[in-house]
Amino acid sequence: MSHRGRRFGGFQEEKHQLTRPTRKVLGALGIFLGNHRLGLFFSVVLIGLSSIASVISPILLKDGIDLATEDSNYQVALWFMWVFLGLTLFSWILSSINTRVQAKISSRMLFEVREKIFDSLVHADIDYLKNEQSGNVTARITSDTEEVGTGLGIIISSGIQVLLLVSSFVIIVTQVHWLVALIALVSVPVALVLSAILAYFGKRIIINIRRAFGVVSGKMAENLAGVTISKSFNREDELAEELKKLNQEHYNYNKKFGLLMQLMMPTINAVSLITLGVILIVGGILNADGVLTIGEIYLGAVLAQRFLMPVIHLSMSWPSFQSSLGAMDRILDVLEIEPKVTDALDAKKLQTEDDAIHFENVSFAYNKGVWVLEDINLSVNSGELIAVVGETGAGKTTLCTALLPRFYDVQKGSIRIGDDDIKDVELYSLRKSIGMILQEPYLFTATVMDNIRYGAPEASNEDIRDLCKLIGADEFIEALPKGYDTIVREGGKKLSAGQRQMITIARMMLANPRILVLDEATSRLDAYSESLVQRAQELLFKGRTTFVIAHRLSTIRNADRIAVIDKGKLVELGTHSELLAKRGYYAELYHTYYSFQGFEKVELSQEEWSKIEQQEREEMKRLAMMQEQMKKGKGQGKGMMKGQPTPHGAHGSTGSAHGSQKLVHPKQDMADLSPEQKKKMMEKMKLKKGKVRKE
Amino acid sequence: MNATTEKKKLITERYSSFKKFFWLYWIKLNPKFILVSIIGIAITSFMETWPAILLGDGLDELINSGVTNQFYYYSIMIFVAAGIAWVAYFISAYLWTLAGFRFERDTRQEFFEVIHNHSMAFHDVNDSGVLLSMGMNEVAQMRMAYNPAIRQLVRQFFSISVTIYFLWQINSIIGIALLLCLVWYLALAWQYAKRIGPVRRKLAKELGEVSSSSQEIFRGIDVVRSYGNEEVEQKKFSKVSNNYAELIKTEGYLSSFYWPGLVLVVFTAVAFGYSMMLMMSSRQDFTVGDLTKVIALLLALNRFNFFIPRLLLMLQAGLINAERLWGVMTFDDPMIEPENPERSEWTESIVFENVSFNYPGTSKEVLKDVSFTIPPGSNVALLGGPGSGKTTVLKLLLRLYDPSEGIIRINGLDMKDLPTKEVRSSVTLVEQDIFLFSDTIKANIAFSRATATDEEISLAARRAKAANFIEAMSDGYDTVIGERGVTLSGGQRQRLAIARALLSDPKVLLLDDFASAIDVKTEVQLRAGMDELIKGRTSIMVTHRLSTLADADMIILMKKGEVVDIGTHKELLEHSEDYQFMCQYLPQKENGGN
Numbered sequence A: 001m002s003h004r005g006r007r008f009g010g011f012q013e014e015k016h017q018l019t020r021p022t023r024k025v026l027g028a029l030g031i032f033l034g035n036h037r038l039g040l041f042f043s044v045v046l047i048g049l050s051s052i053a054s055v056i057s058p059i060l061l062k063d064g065i066d067l068a069t070e071d072s073n074y075q076v077a078l079w080f081m082w083v084f085l086g087l088t089l090f091s092w093i094l095s096s097i098n099t100r101v102q103a104k105i106s107s108r109m110l111f112e113v114r115e116k117i118f119d120s121l122v123h124a125d126i127d128y129l130k131n132e133q134s135g136n137v138t139a140r141i142t143s144d145t146e147e148v149g150t151g152l153g154i155i156i157s158s159g160i161q162v163l164l165l166v167s168s169f170v171i172i173v174t175q176v177h178w179l180v181a182l183i184a185l186v187s188v189p190v191a192l193v194l195s196a197i198l199a200y201f202g203k204r205i206i207i208n209i210r211r212a213f214g215v216v217s218g219k220m221a222e223n224l225a226g227v228t229i230s231k232s233f234n235r236e237d238e239l240a241e242e243l244k245k246l247n248q249e250h251y252n253y254n255k256k257f258g259l260l261m262q263l264m265m266p267t268i269n270a271v272s273l274i275t276l277g278v279i280l281i282v283g284g285i286l287n288a289d290g291v292l293t294i295g296e297i298y299l300g301a302v303l304a305q306r307f308l309m310p311v312i313h314l315s316m317s318w319p320s321f322q323s324s325l326g327a328m329d330r331i332l333d334v335l336e337i338e339p340k341v342t343d344a345l346d347a348k349k350l351q352t353e354d355d356a357i358h359f360e361n362v363s364f365a366y367n368k369g370v371w372v373l374e375d376i377n378l379s380v381n382s383g384e385l386i387a388v389v390g391e392t393g394a395g396k397t398t399l400c401t402a403l404l405p406r407f408y409d410v411q412k413g414s415i416r417i418g419d420d421d422i423k424d425v426e427l428y429s430l431r432k433s434i435g436m437i438l439q440e441p442y443l444f445t446a447t448v449m450d451n452i453r454y455g456a457p458e459a460s461n462e463d464i465r466d467l468c469k470l471i472g473a474d475e476f477i478e479a480l481p482k483g484y485d486t487i488v489r490e491g492g493k494k495l496s497a498g499q500r501q502m503i504t505i506a507r508m509m510l511a512n513p514r515i516l517v518l519d520e521a522t523s524r525l526d527a528y529s530e531s532l533v534q535r536a537q538e539l540l541f542k543g544r545t546t547f548v549i550a551h552r553l554s555t556i557r558n559a560d561r562i563a564v565i566d567k568g569k570l571v572e573l574g575t576h577s578e579l580l581a582k583r584g585y586y587a588e589l590y591h592t593y594y595s596f597q598g599f600e601k602v603e604l605s606q607e608e609w610s611k612i613e614q615q616e617r618e619e620m621k622r623l624a625m626m627q628e629q630m631k632k633g634k635g636q637g638k639g640m641m642k643g644q645p646t647p648h649g650a651h652g653s654t655g656s657a658h659g660s661q662k663l664v665h666p667k668q669d670m671a672d673l674s675p676e677q678k679k680k681m682m683e684k685m686k687l688k689k690g691k692v693r694k695e
Numbered sequence B: 001m002n003a004t005t006e007k008k009k010l011i012t013e014r015y016s017s018f019k020k021f022f023w024l025y026w027i028k029l030n031p032k033f034i035l036v037s038i039i040g041i042a043i044t045s046f047m048e049t050w051p052a053i054l055l056g057d058g059l060d061e062l063i064n065s066g067v068t069n070q071f072y073y074y075s076i077m078i079f080v081a082a083g084i085a086w087v088a089y090f091i092s093a094y095l096w097t098l099a100g101f102r103f104e105r106d107t108r109q110e111f112f113e114v115i116h117n118h119s120m121a122f123h124d125v126n127d128s129g130v131l132l133s134m135g136m137n138e139v140a141q142m143r144m145a146y147n148p149a150i151r152q153l154v155r156q157f158f159s160i161s162v163t164i165y166f167l168w169q170i171n172s173i174i175g176i177a178l179l180l181c182l183v184w185y186l187a188l189a190w191q192y193a194k195r196i197g198p199v200r201r202k203l204a205k206e207l208g209e210v211s212s213s214s215q216e217i218f219r220g221i222d223v224v225r226s227y228g229n230e231e232v233e234q235k236k237f238s239k240v241s242n243n244y245a246e247l248i249k250t251e252g253y254l255s256s257f258y259w260p261g262l263v264l265v266v267f268t269a270v271a272f273g274y275s276m277m278l279m280m281s282s283r284q285d286f287t288v289g290d291l292t293k294v295i296a297l298l299l300a301l302n303r304f305n306f307f308i309p310r311l312l313l314m315l316q317a318g319l320i321n322a323e324r325l326w327g328v329m330t331f332d333d334p335m336i337e338p339e340n341p342e343r344s345e346w347t348e349s350i351v352f353e354n355v356s357f358n359y360p361g362t363s364k365e366v367l368k369d370v371s372f373t374i375p376p377g378s379n380v381a382l383l384g385g386p387g388s389g390k391t392t393v394l395k396l397l398l399r400l401y402d403p404s405e406g407i408i409r410i411n412g413l414d415m416k417d418l419p420t421k422e423v424r425s426s427v428t429l430v431e432q433d434i435f436l437f438s439d440t441i442k443a444n445i446a447f448s449r450a451t452a453t454d455e456e457i458s459l460a461a462r463r464a465k466a467a468n469f470i471e472a473m474s475d476g477y478d479t480v481i482g483e484r485g486v487t488l489s490g491g492q493r494q495r496l497a498i499a500r501a502l503l504s505d506p507k508v509l510l511l512d513d514f515a516s517a518i519d520v521k522t523e524v525q526l527r528a529g530m531d532e533l534i535k536g537r538t539s540i541m542v543t544h545r546l547s548t549l550a551d552a553d554m555i556i557l558m559k560k561g562e563v564v565d566i567g568t569h570k571e572l573l574e575h576s577e578d579y580q581f582m583c584q585y586l587p588q589k590e591n592g593g594n
């Protein structure tokens, strides 16, 4: 939640050197073009015809002028007019049709590129997606794709320009004079030099402008996301001041770019005028010698100017062509992703008999050499409720929500469900069998109803209502402006933290999974709501294998067994009383800290404090070392310990009513469902799976 | 130079409508630049059109007398025109460009300041992604309306005028016909821009859709995968992306068959034929040179035809964006700063008198007739279910919103009479979801008080039990956190937030259920930090922890926006059924392991 700002793609570090040979990148562009060979061929024909027409019409003008110098009649003038008109109309119509054809081709091409990228990304390893800076991924799909589109457009229009260039040249040589052609040619190197200058300086400035723009944008995004905080601390003015500086920087680069462009443009115009002047003089002299007619001089002047246009056009589009090559290069990075976590060739559906889960000698590292989990051996019986406890960063979330659903593959050891190694199972069936509530509630922009339905598209509205009633969410959802049809926006910014969590709970429960993973699932709820959720869980999912990551003693105590993880190692495993008797890590935790969850305050002695601080220092050193290692290895570590900045946001506890004696509240029963309705729900949950396990 | 620093009055106060804002503000920013620029453009236009005449004159001279000095004079004047045009173009375009970029910079800044200063009522209903894109892209598009669009249009205007003048000189009928033709042309072109404008706007919106929908999917990729919904999302995206592609096609279709262009083409052809006839009939006053002049001028006009539609579209987009920005900037803020601001010492009670509240833009009352009194220096706990209004109470105390009904009294004063700045400098909130900026740790702590010295910062960190982990980092207080920096754990973030709150030394401290998300060890440390924070000030905290509740001087029990009971832990245990009910679910201290 806390770094929402980055969602809006702020600053994006881009590479500016191609990582592939240009040939390869061009080849990739060619493939996209190739899919529309027919359309493109048609378009080329149209362009060819229309450029022939547009080159012929000046010849007509020339002949007209030459004719008019001699004596002729009106008929001839009219005839010229009609032909000229016909030609220009012809060229107008052709190029209009061509625009249409190209609109169609290019829109399809963009669509295809986009689909390809999306397809590649949506199946990419989580590892990849989490390591990419947020915003970057989206940039591939949006701006980079657009840029590639521009590049494709440039390729096509360059074709036109080259055609024009060649045909003008041929006509000048054949119809006018080689000397005039030579003059026209002289302007080419001038234009080329100009474009080289533009490319050299322009590229750098453009990169800087983009960067500065990204910085301003990122800052603005962050400030908008943190508006509550800046208001609470009265910091609006300072933030505005900060932005002003960045804004000024952007302006400074813009200014440079403006200077460059405004030096370039008139120079090009001047070259074109000078060419005109030179041709006039040379043409005059040649005319005096009787070599050139007036009309031919005129034709030379017109064509020479037309000659320059393609050259200018080509050189002006060079920088944006380059940047679209860059975009294509980045897109290729995405298209060439080879997901490591994929279905095995002979992958089968997960067996449905046995829900026991075995972690065998599991070791795992997000980044090579930095072990997050080491040699975990843990067997969870079918139907067992197991609590996973440990300090921040111990690896609980990694174990249960990253490895079990096979978002990542373990480096050593294996994970089995029943007898199936999860590597041999179809991902889809594996993940469908596991229901998870992640530490960080995440909602989509959709109605509340659709959010809850996310994992069970076939569920009826009534099912959803019943379930929400059961967990006590119905009440507040009904109270939303449009009840269940209210659209959740921006991750649910108009919902309270607890409400957001409730919806993710309902979503998981409705999906009716065989195996449950609750990662601090009720941390944002008050004890009462928590108890409702817990009872619903018991009612609907009793006897299913369940992992509960929790900090709250009451939950932990009531688990069948407790797994204690410390710095990536499974240090203890057993029931509450077994572990207490062991007088190990858990017992210490229990006696020193858990009592804190009751009425008493913990008074820590000086030694205890220094011990804690000592531990923390060591932890930090460990982290620092990891960072170092990461930097050395691969050199791709951007985030440090976590690819995503937020996963630590929502720890908490799953309390439970069990164990303490219960008062029956006079006013409320646990849920507004009648016993029949409850039964109905239970039936539904079982029937759908087609498997009933007795416990 | 920089207008925003000097002026006090906001854009929205200076202009009465978005149109005036659009047309006047940028000129106002740099009137001299624009003036010089316009003169320069006029010169450029003349100098770039004149060579067509010189060419004609040169050819006439050639026909009549051959290569004479006069002929050379005409030719050389073309070079002179090129030189003058170069200088005039550079000066005018550069100045104009500067004016445009300045407009962009200043408007972006002001836009941000204005919306940032709008109250939460505004930010609740406006999507921050949309606001961002307005501040960045739409402001840039407005700038593009000035530069290049208006600059080029002005240039075209001068060129056309010069062309008409020259043609008039050659032959008045052609001149007049061209004038009429151009009026027709422009009318058609504007019509065209109007037709394509909406498609463009839709296109921009669709692109936003493509971007936000993909962003959402990849941010929540673990959720997508855990429900095996990759294909579903792919289909959804494909639909969005297809809509966009179809729109692009539509736009392309609309821009083909550009009818206004036809007008010019036909006119050129007709003028060509007409001039030829003229020449043949009356050799004396209509020369070959004249014929070439007419054609050259008209061909040049056809070249403008290439740009004009784009320019008109840019202009149109700029106008529309101006309207949108204007709408957002003139948001009618329900939060009004008091006309006669009072000061409060916050030494007496905080009183809620029958406060009801609904979030702006919604009709649901999330607080209903809430009344309570918080004595100074007391330690109050708020308890209640999800969505019962706890966070809302805290937000009202920060004056992020004003109650819809009822009064919040501070020292007997109505909170509405206290400026928001005043309230917020006395009250500090530690939020439920900690927000940290991607900046250094130091800057994040000092966020609550910019003037804090390094010692004060490290003291605050020490008191919040954060110093330890900060100092263990390689860059200490200068460590950058966030995307390109170190990632902090939940507990560490919260301790930073506490250090931040400590540094602001508030009179009233609001803590929103901030300890629910951390492991026990961290929580114990946090508590120590918090005790420091609470000492000697009024504090109101949302909590579900029994020990905190038992310690509180007063517990306010909330349910669905109403206060159901108030009292100490003991009192409530005795008389409140709701509280008893709540308490049985709170984690209890157990007597050893059983």
Ligand SMILES: Nc1ncnc2c1ncn2[C@@H]1O[C@H](COP(=O)(O)OP(=O)(O)OP(=O)(O)O)[C@@H](O)[C@H]1O
Pocket: A130, A366, A367, A372, A390, A391, A392, A393, A394, A395, A396, A397, A398, A399, A439, A640, A641, A642, A643, A644, A647, A648, A651, B489, B490, B519
């Ligand atoms: N995507 C990631 N890339 C790299 N490192 C990661 C990633 N996710 C987690 N880590 C690191 O792995 C370790 C274990 O993290 P994990 O989230 O599993 O801990 P946890 O026990 O769930 O802690 P918490 O109680 O804070 O949720 C931590 O050091 C963390 O920084």
Ligand SMILES: Nc1ncnc2c1ncn2[C@@H]1O[C@H](COP(=O)(O)OP(=O)(O)OP(=O)(O)O)[C@@H](O)[C@H]1O
Pocket: A476, A493, A494, A495, A496, A497, A498, A499, A524, A526, B124, B359, B362, B366, B384, B385, B386, B387, B388, B389, B390, B391, B392, B393, B432
């Ligand atoms: N910005 C907003 N706009 C509209 N409604 C809102 C907004 N913020 C909160 N609400 C609604 O107001 C009600 C009270 O929310 P509030 O955040 O005060 O609850 P809470 O008591 O803090 O709950 P929790 O314990 O879950 O944090 C909820 O129903 C919520 O949906």
Ligand SMILES: [Mg+2]
Pocket: A396, A397, A398, A439, A519
């Ligand atoms: Mg975790």
Ligand SMILES: [Mg+2]
Pocket: A496, A497, A498, B390, B391, B392, B432, B512
């Ligand atoms: Mg809240």
